[in-house]
Amino acid sequence: MTVTGIVSAVVVGLVVGSLGRLLIPGRQRIPVWLTAATGLVAALLGTIVARLAGIDADGFGPLQLVVQVGLAGLGVALVAGTAGGSRSER
Template sequence: MQIDGVISAIVIGLVIGALGRLALPGRQRIPIWLMLLIGIAAALVGTGIASVFGVADTDGIDWIELALQVALAAGGVSLVSRRREGQRSLPRYPSR
């Protein structure tokens, strides 16, 4: 992978992660780096799913692929956000 591929993956990951985060109601307390990783993973998996169904390469904007990516990012952000909230709400007991 060349440097322009890495930079474009980061930019696309940020956009997809932010759109996935905006698609969810309420506030998600996850750091930006985690949103970036979720966005990159959602973009890669969404592109793979879209190519399996044959909708990855169309004329113009690939709306179905974009919708898949945003839905996957929203699911990932929701899952990570709930998991991180669950870790914070656990009571802390002193070790014996």
């Protein structure tokens, strides 16, 4: 993978993680880097799932993005529930 490919993957991961975080209601007490990491994993898994399902198999498309953001939302919810710190409202 080239440097451009790695930078592109990081940018897509940041965007997907941010959009996934917006899907979850309430405040998530997780750091930005954890949101980005969740977005990177969701982007990779979303691409794999979309390609296996035959969605946008030729490249990046809107349906693939929907799958990625949905997985990022699930990932952020899981991470916030397990690593989010105290759940009491202050």
